[in-house]
Amino acid sequence: MTQPEAPTLPAKERLILDLLVAHGSLYGLELVERSAGALKRGTVYVTLGRMEAKGFVTSEREKLPEGAIGLPRRHYRATGLGERALRAWSTLAAELRLVVQP
Amino acid sequence: MTQQQGYAVPGRALLGLIRLVFDDDATDLIFEPALADLQHAVNVAGARRGRRLWVLVREHAAFCKLLVIALTMPRAGAGAPLTALLLGRHSAGSLLLLVPVLYLGLSWLFAGFVAGSIVAGILMSFAIGSWNRRHPSIVARARRDTNLKDPEINISAVPVGGDIGGFFFVVASSAVALLGVPGLRVFVISAAVAGLLMAWARVAWIRTHDGPAVNHVVGR
Numbered sequence: 001m002t003q004p005e006a007p008t009l010p011a012k013e014r015l016i017l018d019l020l021v022a023h024g025s026l027y028g029l030e031l032v033e034r035s036a037g038a039l040k041r042g043t044v045y046v047t048l049g050r051m052e053a054k055g056f057v058t059s060e061r062e063k064l065p066e067g068a069i070g071l072p073r074r075h076y077r078a079t080g081l082g083e084r085a086l087r088a089w090s091t092l093a094a095e096l097r098l099v100v101q102p
Numbered sequence: 103m104t105q106q107q108g109y110a111v112p113g114r115a116l117l118g119l120i121r122l123v124f125d126d127d128a129t130d131l132i133f134e135p136a137l138a139d140l141q142h143a144v145n146v147a148g149a150r151r152g153r154r155l156w157v158l159v160r161e162h163a164a165f166c167k168l169l170v171i172a173l174t175m176p177r178a179g180a181g182a183p184l185t186a187l188l189l190g191r192h193s194a195g196s197l198l199l200l201v202p203v204l205y206l207g208l209s210w211l212f213a214g215f216v217a218g219s220i221v222a223g224i225l226m227s228f229a230i231g232s233w234n235r236r237h238p239s240i241v242a243r244a245r246r247d248t249n250l251k252d253p254e255i256n257i258s259a260v261p262v263g264g265d266i267g268g269f270f271f272v273v274a275s276s277a278v279a280l281l282g283v284p285g286l287r288v289f290v291i292s293a294a295v296a297g298l299l300m301a302w303a304r305v306a307w308i309r310t311h312d313g314p315a316v317n318h319v320v321g322r
Binding site: 027028029040041042043045046048049052053059069070071072073074 | 111113117128131132133134135136137138139141142143145161163164165166167168171172
């Protein structure tokens with residue numbers, strides 16, 4: 001029997017989850033600004049799209065006021081699965097640090 | 103979002119182009135949020151012309167980078183990698199649009215090169231077409247009274263014997279291959295040496311026999 005493939009959690013996705021867990025809900029540009037240069041405007045949306053496909057984040061369009069023009073921004077928040085993945089990664093990283101530096 | 107008075111909303115034309123190329127999921131999840139944030143950043147920049155222009159350039163450069171990444175990365179939410187996306191949906195038309203976009207997305211330094219290539223290519227195509235109308239090419243064709251197929255593209259009919267243009271073409275294309283793919287150097291140099299040896303052997307054989315063989319394809 002084959003095991004279902006475990007979702008991966010690369011560094012940028014961990015950072016995004018960290019920021020979303022800490023701040024609740026953020027727009028793409030806010031994530032870029034709060035990452036202190038670790039996330040770029042040109043790549044953050046691709047990463048967010050991939051994370052949404054994995055089920056780590058969820059997003060909603062903002063509600064525009066009456067008569068507003070332009071596209072509604074999308075704000076993101078971490079899902080339960082995303083938070084669990086982040087916790088599991090943090091635990092694993094702590095365990096590995098203990099193994100490397102007992 | 104409230105928009106600054108007197109300015110058009112940026113990104114509308116871009117979104118139209120994106121919808122032509124990408125699927126709905128990629129448009130909704132990647133490009134619309136990016137353009138919404140672009141519009142927000144431009145709006146926050148205010149009405150000061152210099153500041154607004156700088157934000158417009160910066161945000162569009164970031165958007166070009168996003169476009170390149172979405173096109174080239176499989177499973178980026180764009181539905182398919184570049185080749186499948188382009189060739190599967192809009193074929194050559196998309197390539198014509200997207201190749202310059204790719205260059206511009208990689209670096210604004212390519213902008214002059216891309217614009218120059220497009221203009222030079224269009225001018226050259228008109229010049230070649232005009233020349234060909236006044237000096238039509240004579241292409242060797244198979245006799246119609248045989249059952250053989252018409253060769254149509256007949257490489258052996260291209261007059262390269264003693265043609266310095268052909269020589270330059272070979273040297274230049276070899277140089278491009280050597281510069282572009284260093285791993286081919288051994289192959290290209292070996293092929294050149296082998297070709298020279300074969301040419302020398304053929305000339306020697308023709309001199310000791312009854313002259314050059316007749317090219318039956320060109321001679322038809």
